[in-house]
Amino acid sequence: MQEAMKARAKELLADGSVNRVAGWKIGEFSYDITPAIFETAEEIDRDFVYDDFCGANLSKYLISQSRKEGKILVFLKPCDSYSFAQLLKEHRIIRENVYIIGIECYGKADINKIREKGIDGVLGIKESGSSFVIDSIYGEATVPKMDVYAERCLVCKSKKHAVYDELIGEEGDVVPSSRFDKVAELEAMTPDERFEFWRGELSRCIRCNACRNVCPACSCENCVFDNPNSGIANKAAADSFEENMFHIIRAFHVAGRCTDCGECSRVCPQNIPLHLLNRKFIKDINEFYGEYQAGENPDEKAPLTNFTFDDCEPSIVYKRGGNQ
Amino acid sequence: MKKMQAANLNDFFRAAAAAETVYLPVDSADGARFMKYEDGVTLSMACNTTRSAKDFFFPQVENLVDFKVDGKKIEVIDGREEVEDFVIFGVRACDLASFEILDRVYLNTPPVDSYYKNRREHGTVITLACGRPQETCFCKVFGIDAADPAGDVTCWMLGDDIYFRANTEKGEKLIAACGSLLTDVDEAPVENAKTAIRAMVDKLPIKDLKLDKISERHLLENFNSSVWKDLYESCIGCGTCTFVCPTCQCFDVREFKTNEGVKRFRCWDSCMYSDFTKMAAGNNRLSQLERFRQRFMHKLVYFPANNDGVYSCVGCGRCLKSCPISMNIVKVAKALGGEANE
Numbered sequence: 250m251q252e253a254m255k256a257r258a259k260e261l262l263a264d265g266s267v268n269r270v271a272g273w274k275i276g277e278f279s280y281d282i283t284p285a286i287f288e289t290a291e292e293i294d295r296d297f298v299y300d301d302f303c304g305a306n307l308s309k310y311l312i313s314q315s316r317k318e319g320k321i322l323v324f325l326k327p328c329d330s331y332s333f334a335q336l337l338k339e340h341r342i343i344r345e346n347v348y349i350i351g352i353e354c355y356g357k358a359d360i361n362k363i364r365e366k367g368i369d370g371v372l373g374i375k376e377s378g379s380s381f382v383i384d385s386i387y388g389e390a391t392v393p394k395m396d397v398y399a400e401r402c403l404v405c406k407s408k409k410h411a412v413y414d415e416l417i418g419e420e421g422d423v424v425p426s427s428r429f430d431k432v433a434e435l436e437a438m439t440p441d442e443r444f445e446f447w448r449g450e451l452s453r454c455i456r457c458n459a460c461r462n463v464c465p466a467c468s469c470e471n472c473v474f475d476n477p478n479s480g481i482a483n484k485a486a487a488d489s490f491e492e493n494m495f496h497i498i499r500a501f502h503v504a505g506r507c508t509d510c511g512e513c514s515r516v517c518p519q520n521i522p523l524h525l526l527n528r529k530f531i532k533d534i535n536e537f538y539g540e541y542q543a544g545e546n547p548d549e550k551a552p553l554t555n556f557t558f559d560d561c562e563p564s565i566v567y568k569r570g571g572n573q
Numbered sequence: 574m575k576k577m578q579a580a581n582l583n584d585f586f587r588a589a590a591a592a593e594t595v596y597l598p599v600d601s602a603d604g605a606r607f608m609k610y611e612d613g614v615t616l617s618m619a620c621n622t623t624r625s626a627k628d629f630f631f632p633q634v635e636n637l638v639d640f641k642v643d644g645k646k647i648e649v650i651d652g653r654e655e656v657e658d659f660v661i662f663g664v665r666a667c668d669l670a671s672f673e674i675l676d677r678v679y680l681n682t683p684p685v686d687s688y689y690k691n692r693r694e695h696g697t698v699i700t701l702a703c704g705r706p707q708e709t710c711f712c713k714v715f716g717i718d719a720a721d722p723a724g725d726v727t728c729w730m731l732g733d734d735i736y737f738r739a740n741t742e743k744g745e746k747l748i749a750a751c752g753s754l755l756t757d758v759d760e761a762p763v764e765n766a767k768t769a770i771r772a773m774v775d776k777l778p779i780k781d782l783k784l785d786k787i788s789e790r791h792l793l794e795n796f797n798s799s800v801w802k803d804l805y806e807s808c809i810g811c812g813t814c815t816f817v818c819p820t821c822q823c824f825d826v827r828e829f830k831t832n833e834g835v836k837r838f839r840c841w842d843s844c845m846y847s848d849f850t851k852m853a854a855g856n857n858r859l860s861q862l863e864r865f866r867q868r869f870m871h872k873l874v875y876f877p878a879n880n881d882g883v884y885s886c887v888g889c890g891r892c893l894k895s896c897p898i899s900m901n902i903v904k905v906a907k908a909l910g911g912e913a914n915e
C-alpha cells in the first residue's frame with residue numbers, strides 16, 4: 250500500500266499534475282507520525298509513510314493548502330473523506346486545487362492503548378500478520394492489532410469514500426457499527442448520573458484546545474472563545490460552569506456537521522471521550538429527522554438547515570423527559 | 574540516609590498528611606496525576622504524570638485582585654492570603670529542574686511574583702529517582718540526573734524498600750515528623766541503584782540530542798532557517814505542548830465581570846495562539862510559522878541567552894506524548910541541527 254502510494258505521488262509530481270503532496274511523515278519511534286507536505290520525490294522517498302499509525306486526518310489542512318498556488322495531492326482514508334466532503338459542502342475547500350486519492354483502511358492503532366497494556370518505553374513497532382511486534386526498552390511484546398486499535402476504528406462506520414478522484418486499494422461500503430451503544434448507555438442513566446459522568450470527564454479538561462483545533466468542523470477563522478469581542482472569550486475555564494460551557498457550545502456548533510471522524514478524542518491529552526457528545530447529536534438527528542450522517546453524501550441536504558413538514562416539533566423535548 | 578519498607582508507604586503519607594496536605598501521583602483516567610492524599614489513595618508507578626508539577630506553583634488559573642464597584646466608589650480588594658504548607662511527593666528530576674527555571678523567571682528576576690513566591694515558600698518537595706524512564710525522556714541532554722534529584726527530600730524505591738535522604742531543613746523537619754517509621758541505613762544500596770538508573774538512561778534513544786548548532790551564537794541562522802517552513806505547516810496551533818510543558822511560563826491577565834464589580838485573574842497563555850500578547854497596535858506574530866518558531870527559539874535560544882546558558886526545556890517528553898500531530902521539540906532540534914529522524 251505505502252509503496253503504491255509513494256509511486257503514484259511521485260508520478261503525479263513528475264508529470265506536473267500536482268506540485269505538493271499531503272501525507273504522513275515518519276517520526277522517531279514509528280508511532281509518532283506527523284502530517285506533512287512533500288514537494289519532491291526525494292522527500293517522499295525519505296520520509297513518506299503509510300501504516301497503522303497514520304491516524305491523523307489530513308482534510309482540515311486542505312482549507313489553507315487549497316488556497317496556495319498549484320494543485321495538491323491528498324491521501325484520504327474513508328473517514329477522512331467524510332470530513333473533506335463536509336468541508337466542501339461548507340465551501341471551505343477549493344475543490345479544483347485538490348487531487349484526492351482514496352486509500353483503503355482497516356483501522357489505525359492507538360499508542361495509548363499499547364501503553365495501557367503496560368507496554369512502555371516503545372522504541373519501534375513492526376507488523377506481523379494480525380499482530381504488532383513491539384520493541385521496547387524493557388523487552389519485546391506481541392499484541393493482536395485489534396486490541397490496540399483506536400475506539401473509533403473498532404466501531405468504523407464506513408469503508409466507503411465520500412469523495413475521491415482515484416482509489417488505491419479496495420473500495421468498501423457503509424458498514425454496520427455499534428458506535429451508539431455507549432450513547433444509549435448514557436441515555437439510560439438518570440439526569441443526575443449523567444451529569445456526574447460528564448462532570449467527571451470534563452473536570453479533567455485543561456482547555457488546551459487540541460480538540461477544537463484538530464476538528465474539521467471547527468473551521469471558523471476566529472473562534473468565539475478566542476475573540477475578545479465575542480464577550481465569551483476564555484482561555485482557561487475559571488469554574489465548572491465554564492468547563493461545561495466550552496464543550497456544550499462546541500458540540501452544538503458542530504451538531505449536524507460532525508462526521509464522527511473521532512479526531513477530538515484521539516488528540517485529547519486528558520483522555521476525555523468527546524466523541525460521545527457528538528455521537529449523541531448524531532443519534533438524536535437520526536431519531537428526529539431520519540438517518541443522516543454528515544459528510545456521507547455531498548448532495549444531501551442537512552436536516553438542521555432544512556425544513557420539511559415531517560420535522561419533529563419542539564415539544565419532543567418534553568416527550569423525552571427534557572422537563573425533568 | 575533512612576529507610577522504610579515500601580509496604581509502610583501509606584503510613585508515611587498518613588503521618589505527613591497529619592500536619593499538612595500531601596499530594597502524590599495517582600493513576601487515573603488521564604494517566605498519572607497529582608492528587609491529595611486520603612485513605613485508600615495509592616502511589617502510581619508511572620514514569621511521570623500527564624500534567625506537569627508546575628501546577629502547584631503556577632496554577633492554570635489564579636485570582637489576582639477584585640474590584641468592588643459601588644456607584645462611583647471602587648474598592649480594590651487584595652485577596653492574597655498565605656498559602657497553607659503542603660508536600661508534593663514523587664516529583665521527578667525533570668520537573669524539579671523545571672521549578673528552577675520558573676524560579677529564574679518569577680523569583681530571581683525582579684519584580685518578584687508574589688503569588689508564585691507564596692506557593693513556592695509553602696511547598697515541600699519530595700523527589701523520586703526514576704525507576705522506569707521512557708523512550709520520550711531526554712533529561713540527560715540538559716544535564717539533569719534522573720538518578721539523584723535534589724528537592725527537600727530525595728527518595729529511591731528499591732524493591733521492597735524506600736530510601737529517604739533529607740537535603741534541606743524543611744526536609745529534615747518532615748523526616749523527623751515521620752521518624753518512627755524510618756531507620757538509619759548505609760548508602761551503598763542507593764549508590765548501586767543510581768548506577769543502574771544512569772545505565773538505563775544511557776540506553777534511551779534521544780539522550781544524545783545535539784544542541785550545539787542551536788544557540789545565541791547561531792541566533793540569526795536559527796531564526797532564518799528554512800526548516801521552520803517545513804515544520805510549522807503540520808502544527809494546528811492548539812497550545813497543548815505549552816500547557817503540558819513544565820517550563821512554559823506565559824500567562825494572560827483577564828477580567829471577569831461579577832455582580833459586584835470585576836475580578837482580575839491570570840491564566841496560562843500560549844505563544845501558539847493567534848491572540849498571544851495582542852496589543853492595541855496589533856499582533857507581534859501574525860503567522861503560525863512565527864508563533865511556532867517562537868516556542869522553540871525561546872526554549873533553546875533566547876532563554877539560555879538570558880539565563881546563563883540554561884535551556885528552558887528539561888526533556889520531560891510530555892510534548893512528545895501529547896502533541897496531536899506528533900510535532901515536538903526533539904523533531905525541531907534535529908531539523909535545526911541538520912539531523913534526520915531515526
Ligand code: SF4
Pocket residue numbers: 453454455456457458459460461516517518519520521523
Ligand atoms: S483536547 Fe481535551 S483537554 Fe484539550 S481542550 Fe479538548 S477536551 Fe480539553
Ligand code: SF4
Pocket residue numbers: 814817818819820821872885886887888889890891892893902
Ligand atoms: S518542551 Fe517538551 S520536553 Fe521540553 S520541558 Fe517542555 S514538555 Fe518537556
Ligand code: SF4
Pocket residue numbers: 620621665666667668703705706707709710711712713717718719887888889890
Ligand atoms: S525525563 Fe528523566 S527525570 Fe524526567 S521522568 Fe524521564 S527519566 Fe525521569
Ligand code: SF4
Pocket residue numbers: 807808809810811812813814815845895896897898899900901
Ligand atoms: S506543536 Fe503540536 S501541541 Fe504544540 S501547538 Fe502545534 S500541534 Fe499543538
